Ligand SMILES: NC(=O)c1ccc[n+]([C@@H]2O[C@H](COP(=O)([O-])OP(=O)(O)OC[C@H]3O[C@@H](n4cnc5c(N)ncnc54)[C@H](O)[C@@H]3O)[C@@H](O)[C@H]2O)c1
């Protein structure tokens with residue numbers, strides 16, 4: 319980002335850096351002294367979410383001429399690729415959008431990047447690649463049988479990355495995020511997504527009076543209380559993992575890796591709502607509803623691989639901490655416009 323970038327560090331292109339997770343990664347990179355260029359078409363992101371220390375380019379990752387130009391102009395040596403479409407139920411109702419904006423758009427990005435000599439890429443993959451896991455916690459080598467187009471669009475991208483890394487002087491890290499939540503502990507960023515579908519965001523909106531109730535989608539899952547179980551990871555811990563993963567890619571350019579990003583423990587929908595009530599002091603109006611399309615019963619990470627491969631240690635895994643930061647951001651959003 320300004321003059322602090324040591325010469326042995328490439329400038330990093332962050333696609334989707336105006337979005338929820340990308341904006342936190344841009345902050346983590348900036349805090350660690352990396353120079354950053356953000357490429358984002360603002361389809362779900364916000365210009366204001368981009369750290370002022372970063373250079374912002376408005377545009378689409380599938381625009382190969384633009385990507386090539388940005389790489390050449392800014393001397394980009396590595397990419398953190400967050401841009402994409404992220405809503406599981408929407409991927410069921412509009413699958414081609416997901417194959418276009420996740421799989422095909424990434425194909426273009428890769429062609430432009432490889433053509434311009436980029437050596438390293440970190441990819442935002444997902445626990446949705448596993449589908450309904452046979453065993454919990456789920457490890458990286460478990461069968462990958464996505465049950466929604468979102469997960470399949472990401473799995474196809476992982477396959478593309480492996481093929482590209484086999485042939486070209488290029489390595490990648492596929493980071494399979496579990497459920498990302500929370501906000502920057504310093505209050506500089508958070509989830510601003512319009513029409514959010516994520517449970518913790520929705521429950522915090524309800525606690526702030528922006529929604530009348532919270533729907534609980536399904537109470538007949540094969541879990542202890544019948545509601546869906548997920549491994550919620552704090553967005554700042556995830557951003558920190560990205561900086562370490564980038565360093566690992568650069569240090570070992572022959573080696574690619576695929577790592578789960580989660581804490582190895584899960585919470586049910588009802589446990590999450592309990593936490594939001596505890597932290598906010600507000601009693602939520604909970605509505606039991608039918609299951610949502612494309613939702614597995616439980617997704618919890620086996621995180622031994624990331625703990626072994628990177629010097630990453632979770633610092634913000636406490637659910638009430640995650641909820642507290644999400645709620646703090648939600649209250650800030652209420653006061654500001656974005
Ligand atoms: N939020 C989660 O729990 C979660 C879990 C697993 C994986 N992921 C992945 O992490 C990444 C970031 O997700 P997020 O939650 O921050 O979503 P988000 O919608 O907040 O961010 C996505 C960003 O990408 C931009 N974008 C979308 N399509 C683009 C395109 N074609 N060209 C340029 N920019 C484009 C959007 O404007 C937005 O700023 C996604 O790839 C998502 O699949 C998210």
Ligand SMILES: O=c1ccn([C@@H]2O[C@H](COP(=O)(O)OP(=O)(O)O[C@H]3O[C@H](CO)[C@@H](O)[C@H](O)[C@H]3O)[C@@H](O)[C@H]2O)c(=O)[nH]1
Pocket residue numbers: 404405406444445446495496497498515516517518520532533534535536545546547548587610613617
């Ligand atoms: O209003 C709501 C919203 C969600 N849920 C439930 O809460 C759980 C979590 O749902 P949500 O927060 O929407 O996340 P997921 O559908 O699990 O998907 C997220 O987590 C995946 C990884 O696990 C990522 O790949 C996706 O991008 C990301 O949206 C699920 O059991 C949902 O059925 C509700 O009961 N009510």
